[in-house]
Amino acid sequence: MGVLTYSALSKIGKILKDQYSDADSSKIISKEVTVDYSEINIGNEFTLNLGELPEDSILVHSQVNINTIFKDSSDNCPKMSVGLENIEDDEIDFPVDNYQHLIFEDLFLNNTGVIDAQGTLLSSSSTSKRINKYINNLIVRFNMMGVWSSGGDLNTTRRDLTGCGTQSAGLSIGGYTTSRVGTCEEYNGSSWSATGSLILPRHSLSACGDQNAGLCFGGTWSGGGYRNETEEYNGASWSAGGTLSLARDLMGGCGTQGAALSFAGRGVIEPSERTEEYDGASWSNSNDVNIPSLGLCGFGLQNAAVKGGGHDGSANISSCEEYNGTTWAIINNLNTASKYPTGHGRSYAGLSNGGYSDTYIGTTEEFDGTSWISSNDSNSYGARGGSGSQSAALVFGGYDGNNTPSTEEYDPASLLDLTQGSLSLYVTYAY
Numbered sequence: 001m002g003v004l005t006y007s008a009l010s011k012i013g014k015i016l017k018d019q020y021s022d023a024d025s026s027k028i029i030s031k032e033v034t035v036d037y038s039e040i041n042i043g044n045e046f047t048l049n050l051g052e053l054p055e056d057s058i059l060v061h062s063q064v065n066i067n068t069i070f071k072d073s074s075d076n077c078p079k080m081s082v083g084l085e086n087i088e089d090d091e092i093d094f095p096v097d098n099y100q101h102l103i104f105e106d107l108f109l110n111n112t113g114v115i116d117a118q119g120t121l122l123s124s125s126s127t128s129k130r131i132n133k134y135i136n137n138l139i140v141r142f143n144m145m146g147v148w149s150s151g152g153d154l155n156t157t158r159r160d161l162t163g164c165g166t167q168s169a170g171l172s173i174g175g176y177t178t179s180r181v182g183t184c185e186e187y188n189g190s191s192w193s194a195t196g197s198l199i200l201p202r203h204s205l206s207a208c209g210d211q212n213a214g215l216c217f218g219g220t221w222s223g224g225g226y227r228n229e230t231e232e233y234n235g236a237s238w239s240a241g242g243t244l245s246l247a248r249d250l251m252g253g254c255g256t257q258g259a260a261l262s263f264a265g266r267g268v269i270e271p272s273e274r275t276e277e278y279d280g281a282s283w284s285n286s287n288d289v290n291i292p293s294l295g296l297c298g299f300g301l302q303n304a305a306v307k308g309g310g311h312d313g314s315a316n317i318s319s320c321e322e323y324n325g326t327t328w329a330i331i332n333n334l335n336t337a338s339k340y341p342t343g344h345g346r347s348y349a350g351l352s353n354g355g356y357s358d359t360y361i362g363t364t365e366e367f368d369g370t371s372w373i374s375s376n377d378s379n380s381y382g383a384r385g386g387s388g389s390q391s392a393a394l395v396f397g398g399y400d401g402n403n404t405p406s407t408e409e410y411d412p413a414s415l416l417d418l419t420q421g422s423l424s425l426y427v428t429y430a431y
Helices: 006-019
Strands: 029-037 043-054 058-072 077-085 120-125 134-142 146-150 162-165 172-178 180-188 190-194 207-212 213-217 230-233 238-239 254-255 259-265 275-279 283-285 299-301 306-307 322-324 328-331 344-348 349-356 360-367 371-374 386-387 393-396 407-412 418-430
Touching: 146 360, 162 213, 162 371, 172 207, 172 213, 172 386, 172 393, 207 259, 213 254, 213 259, 254 283, 254 306, 259 306, 283 407, 306 344, 344 393, 349 393
Parallel strands: 162 207, 162 386, 207 254, 254 299, 299 344, 344 386
Antiparallel strands: 029 418, 043 134, 058 418, 077 134, 146 407, 162 172, 172 180, 180 190, 207 213, 213 230, 230 238, 254 259, 259 275, 275 283, 299 306, 306 322, 322 328, 344 349, 349 360, 360 371, 386 393, 393 407
């Protein structure tokens, strides 16, 4: 199934004529573009412009056929996004999952209808024939999925720790050995070194910020009970910050030292729905999450955060939500339900790794702001600490029946390593 047949084009023409008085003057254009792996094997990301769709055109059909799956010698595949890129205004990009047939059905444009390869009208949602208010490029973007490699071991083996910072400048905080500890270590991209310990030793706490301006909050203390303490790190030592309004552990956390967010977790109510914002001095309550959970992952900023997975008090869940600085909204689920995953990155480019499902897992999923896409597994652990971004993540410590000191780094493979792959893209529009 490729470029539309004559009968399909005729049917499209009839539909256009029925809907628009000027249909007789419209041109129906059908194009085919083929892409080979040798055309895209450069760097870790590549965008291919497949041509311009003119202003005031109606995109009536689009289809991607994978002729040969894109892979490198280790069977790693790139992510592939196909969409419209606005070249007169802000970029409009509509990614889809790997290797799906693409029908432009849900564009935030005045789409009058989508017609499949047989010429069947699939939808009709507007009285205007304009789909491209501006001139747009039709693009295919390739990104290699990340792969995990070993980094330097922690000096103190522990689980139920947390972390913040980047892949090359990470900070591991607290945790559990045979008891709660306040141990903290800094990572320089290859090895860990001891730094100032927490004022209050604890585990199952949350953190955000960076190696020179970190923040940790909540957790469980060796004296028992959930904690509401916050501590601020200056690159060498910790000092007391404002206290959470609700003492909790196993919560999500993200943001910066001066603009942090804590959400869900376990406290007097288990699991909790509480959300709090930190302004660098004190915490204030915000709107609750929709799905109370504990042992979840979180990433992003105070005004653009994502929570995912965890345990709802009855079972592991895959549910996810997005925070806009005021309220939480339900978004697409993770592919795998688990508790104790790590979270990395931003709300438009996030990463979830590891945790516990029916067993300890190394499952890795990348978030593109809309959907989760499965990537390559790490070693299988839960209750790890994490830091970094989607394209440069760091995980450390954890538990798989035993505590581990191991560290792993997540980096994208290179498109230069592709050894196979080709696709054909077909597009038909009326102009």
